[in-house]
Amino acid sequence: MASSEQGKHVTQVQPPPVRRLWSAVFFGYLALGATLQELPGYMTSKFGDGPTIIGVAVGIAYLGTAVTRPFAGRAGDAGLARNVSVAGGAITTLAALGQLTAPSALVLIIFRLLMGIGEGALFSGCLPWVLTGIAADRRGRIAGWFGLSMWGGLALGPLAAVGVNHLGGSTATWWTIFGLPLVSSVLIASTRPQPAVSPRREIRPQGWRDIVPIGVSVPGIVLGLAAYGYGTLNALLVLYLTHDHIGGQGIGLTVFAVAFLATRAAGSPLTDQYGGIRVARVTLVVEIAGLCVLAASSSQGGALAGCVVTGIGLGVIYPSTSKITLGRTGPLQAGVSMGTMTSFWDLGIMAAGPISGAVAAHLGYREGFGVAAAVTVAALVLTVLGLHTDSPAEAPTSVPRSVPAGAQVRPRA
Numbered sequence: 001m002a003s004s005e006q007g008k009h010v011t012q013v014q015p016p017p018v019r020r021l022w023s024a025v026f027f028g029y030l031a032l033g034a035t036l037q038e039l040p041g042y043m044t045s046k047f048g049d050g051p052t053i054i055g056v057a058v059g060i061a062y063l064g065t066a067v068t069r070p071f072a073g074r075a076g077d078a079g080l081a082r083n084v085s086v087a088g089g090a091i092t093t094l095a096a097l098g099q100l101t102a103p104s105a106l107v108l109i110i111f112r113l114l115m116g117i118g119e120g121a122l123f124s125g126c127l128p129w130v131l132t133g134i135a136a137d138r139r140g141r142i143a144g145w146f147g148l149s150m151w152g153g154l155a156l157g158p159l160a161a162v163g164v165n166h167l168g169g170s171t172a173t174w175w176t177i178f179g180l181p182l183v184s185s186v187l188i189a190s191t192r193p194q195p196a197v198s199p200r201r202e203i204r205p206q207g208w209r210d211i212v213p214i215g216v217s218v219p220g221i222v223l224g225l226a227a228y229g230y231g232t233l234n235a236l237l238v239l240y241l242t243h244d245h246i247g248g249q250g251i252g253l254t255v256f257a258v259a260f261l262a263t264r265a266a267g268s269p270l271t272d273q274y275g276g277i278r279v280a281r282v283t284l285v286v287e288i289a290g291l292c293v294l295a296a297s298s299s300q301g302g303a304l305a306g307c308v309v310t311g312i313g314l315g316v317i318y319p320s321t322s323k324i325t326l327g328r329t330g331p332l333q334a335g336v337s338m339g340t341m342t343s344f345w346d347l348g349i350m351a352a353g354p355i356s357g358a359v360a361a362h363l364g365y366r367e368g369f370g371v372a373a374a375v376t377v378a379a380l381v382l383t384v385l386g387l388h389t390d391s392p393a394e395a396p397t398s399v400p401r402s403v404p405a406g407a408q409v410r411p412r413a
Contacts, residue, residue: 017191021126024184025149028122031180033157047105057109064116066346069124073339076128088121089185100174128335144268144319155257215328216340218386219321224344225379226317231352232372240365247300256307263315276323277387284380287313295369
């Protein structure tokens with residue numbers, strides 16, 4: 001009788017609406033990616049701002065995402081993922097409208113910060129919902145696949161902005177940016193409510209470890225140091241290829257994005273097959289090689305090859321550090337753990353903009369990429385000194401493991 005009641009209970013549990021959540025995050029980050037293309041020219045023509053103010057406006061959104069992610073993830077762990085994600089889409093929509101109608105650069109920067117807060121809540125609210133019920137040996141690939149919604153939107157957003165601007169001008173582009181996160185909120189609001197979490201968890205943090213759980217810091221720092229290379233490439237590549245007359249400045253970022261997204265899609269399962277630590281070390285070596293090629297290149301072919309290699313290296317660093325993090329924190333803290341870890345990525349990109357720009361201004365663009373390679377070497381060293389062995393939950397799937405007694409095994413959708 002008890003077994004029949006248990007079976008009845010299991011059948012009533014609805015799997016998370018993964019595809020709908022993936023689409024919602026993609027549309028939200030497509031809007032953020034579109035602003036990266038549209039914002040510089042928009043601010044120059046409307047306010048007459050220079051590179052410094054524009055750089056602050058672009059980068060402050062990442063401050064908003066970095067601060068928001070841990071709290072949104074913690075709320076998701078407490079069973080409020082749906083509410084947090086819907087609010088994230090709504091906040092992003094409001095921020096897009098605010099940027100379109102801002103009377104000054106200062107007001108626009110405030111709305112940029114608000115947009116980052118909304119985007120952080122959207123992704124980090126959805127992720128713990130997606131990871132609900134996922135077995136330990138599949139978390140790396142699922143986190144990597146779902147992360148494609150965020151990075152795919154960021155990568156394709158600038159291309160979408162160019163296309164819409166060509167057809168309807170800057171105003172049409174901003175109204176498109178306004179509409180995309182609105183679609184995100186509608187998609188999430190149309191889902192069934194997230195199943196109640198038992199036991200009910202306290203949302204308000206009681207201490208530092210409620211926001212930065214034990215086991216998050218080292219993989220998070222590794223991710224942040226790797227992100228410095230990503231931020232440097234975004235900040236310097238076009239200027240470098242133009243200033244040094246190398247060529248390819250019109251396609252360099254696109255080549256990088258294609259390599260990055262293809263590697264993420266194909267390589268995420270490797271983290272579950274070989275373990276997060278091993279994959280992280282290999283991918284960091286590849287990133288270092290790509291940045292060194294960029295620093296040494298004197299031809300368009302060499303520079304584009306460097307973009308490809310760097311994209312391949314960065315493509316799997318997030319799934320691998322996700323695998324490490326989830327293996328050390330456990331499923332009950334998946335949202336806050338992943339949110340905090342992803343915040344390190346945002347902080348790495350934020351730091352790369354002004355630092356790489358200062359290095360390029362005083363020493364040269366090649367030296368800027370050289371510093372990025374050195375920072376990535378530091379990330380590799382940290383994986384050796386700070387990440388010694390795989391935890392049981394993070395071990396490669398080739399290692400046999402038994403299912404603990406009482407564990408719930410859910411059918412795959």
